[in-house]
Amino acid sequence: MPVRLRPRWEDQHRAHALSQGVPSRCARQGDQSIAQVACSFGVSESCLSRWLRVADCEDGLIAAPSPAASGGPGGDLESENRELRKRAQRLEQENGILRRTTAYFARDVLP
16 A cells, blocks of 8 residues: 555545635735745645635636636647647757758858
8 A cells, every 4th residue: 555645635624724714814815925824734835725726716706717728628728738849849959950050061161
């Protein structure tokens, strides 16, 4: 059985932390940084940020993320980014070849 390095926080722990209002109030009003609030609750910053995002979505303060943006079924953005990165890498390689070729031929022309 694999060893867990960190505890898995249950939904009830998240609900308890958010029901107290301390994390959201402190993080939103700027009384404390997210890092300080996360440390006081014993969770990571990313975990607390995710909890706050979920709470904001549930409260209707922000719109829920679209499936395309989250890499879900409409993950065309992700595949497009992958293709663009491949193209950029290929163009950089071609540019390097052209630079070396130019330097090689310029060497023969110079006195």
